[in-house]
Amino acid sequence: MFSVPLLRSHATVGLVDRDRLQLYHANRSVILVSSAINFSGGDGLDKFIAIIIAFRHLSFKQNGILDTLAKTNAELVKKSEIPRDNKVVQEGSELQLPGNEPEETFTVTLGDVISRDPAAIGRSTVVLKATSDRWPKAKLVIKISWPGSGRVPETDFLKKAYAEAEKTDGQWATKHLPRVFYAKDVVFEKDSTLESVASLFTDAKFAKGGYVYERRTLRIIIQEQLVPIKSLSNARDICQVFADIACTHRWLHDCPGILHRDLSKNNIMCRCIEEVNALGEREQQVYGVLTDYDLSSWTKDLKTDYTRTSEQRTGTPPYMAQELLKGTSTTHLYRHDVESLFYIMLLMCGRHTFGYVKEGTREETKRQVVMRKGDLPYEDWFEAPSYATLGSLKGSFFPDTQDIHLSPPFEGLRAWLQSLQFNFSEGFTLKSSSAGEAIPFDDETxxxxxxxSSLIEPLHQLTGELKGVIIRYDPVQVSLLTSTSAGHPDA
Structure with a gap:
């Protein structure tokens, strides 16, 4: 119901079991379940008929279909068939979005789905290819999500990051940030169904403790289309992208004061730029780009008492830090993101190889990252039945110093991964042995x-085709530049 059409605020469905009907109303925050109506006796049949008539008279808006934004939303509702691959449901559909001036609108045509999180409860993020006459020469993607209304908008983080990036030497950091063309939050009026549902939770009594209803915002962001890391054709470029993400992530932490908090494979993208090398030849350079700042936080806010940023647990479980999975950490720390980056590298290099894939409808094939055949390592991380179970599986990975399984093309990254594994193992062992001691444990590091430094230093030891991977960010140099400018009369 939330897949067709794309822009749907809520849905109501009925479950019929023999002669009973039970209604389920779902939005991005909660699922409400009605008591059962027996329509084979008493006044149950009259209630059932009344419900059918009432639903027939609901408008598209009351049914959660945002047809004022999506021109083809109403037509999508009438379609009875959904493509089997569930990827082209929205392809060719048009969104009509408000511009900067009153009464100004423009149209975005949706392409194929790039990624999607179909969960009913939560952000339910979907990213699609897109085109628009407003930016005729740009390759676009449109990101549509339902983040918590209390969260800082992703664009606020990016504005601050770009302002700081333009101050970097050669503006290097701008190459590692996504470029946003348009952002819009859709506000729902007080008479909307979403607000009516939210009002039910005001001063409500609950059978088992309290519950906080989380309002959500429909957020639409149009940005440049980047290249997924899986499209790269060699281990050198992939290693460079991982190094870029490590550098950018720390730079964001130190300069604009942003902790990403949601590192996953889908949030690591690439920007390919044709540049002139030292020999005067033009060649394509690959830059890692960190995307999706929906769950980010200002570092200054994380230094105070921890508060949950969402009522729903978020993140991609196989890439989440073990303490966050088990719920044993009170604060999301920089090292938790480093642990996520370790898992991303481990799972990509252990479960993938390179192969040739046909591009679209063309007969040509392209070398890129593909899944390995046969039994895949770390499969139990993807099949774990709960967060706690997955956290325990990861918890045993470090102290036991389990073998790192890598695909042959990625053997060159073994030294980097083993160094990180050793450091995490030693750190977790020290933390466990320090429990109850008078000297406080440095949980931050x-x-x-x-x-x-422990993340970046192993890059200097890489050999073969990975030797000479570029390290973009040096905090010591930034510190020196900052202290120098502070003493300058024009500072």
Whole structure:
């Protein structure tokens, strides 16, 4: 119901079991379940008929179909068939979005789905290819999500990041940030169904403790289309992208004061730029780009008492830090993101190889990252039945110093991954042994084992085709530049 059409605020469905009907009303925050109506006796049949008549008279808006934004939304509702691959449901549909001036609108035509999170409860993020006459020469993607209304908008983080990036040497950091063309939050009026449902939770009594209803915002962002990391054709470029993400992530932490908090494979993209090398030849350079700042936080806010940023647990479980999965950490720390980056590298390099894939309808094939055949390592991380179970599986990975399984093309990254594994193992062991001691444990760096230097230094030891991977960010140089400018009369 939330897939067709795309822009739907809520849906109501009925479950019929023999002679009973039970209604389910779902939005992006909650699912409400009615008591059952027996329509085989008493006044149950009259209620059933009344419900059918009432639903027949609901408008598209009352049914949760936002047809004022999507021109073809109403037509999508009438379609009875959904393509089997569930990827082209929205292809060719048009969104009509408000411009900067009153009464100004423009149209975006949706393409194929790039990624989607179909969960009913939560952000339910979907990213699609798109085109628009407003930016005729740009390759676009449109991101549509339902983040919590209390969260800082993603564009606020990016505005601050770009302002700081333009101050970097050669503006290097701008190459590692996504470029946003348009952003819009859709506000729902007080008489909307979403607000009516929210009002039910005001001063409500609950059978088992309290519950906080989380309002959500429909957020639409149009940005440039980047290249997924899986489209790269060699281990050198992939290693460079991972190094870029490590550098950019720490730079965001130190300069604009942003902690990403949601590192996953889908949030690591690439920008390919044709540049002139030292020999005067033009060649394509690959830059890692960190995307999706929906769950980010200002670092200054994380230094105070921790508060949950959402009533729903968010993140991609196989890439989440073990303490966050088990719920044993009170604060999301920089090292938790480093742990996520470790898992991303481990799972990509262990479960994938390179192969040739046909591009679209063309007969040509392109070398890129593909899944390995046969039994895949770390499969139990994807099949774990709960967050706690997955957290325990990961918890045993470090102290036991389990073998790192890598695909042959990615053997060159073994030294980097083993170094990180060792540091996490030593840090977690020290934390466990320090429990109850009078000297406070440095949880921020896991006892001094996990910090930016421990993440970056192993790159200097890489050999073969990975030798000479570029390290973009040096906090020491930034600190020196800052202290120098502070003493300048024009500072």
């Amino acid at each position: 896991l006892g001094g084992y996990i910090h930016y």
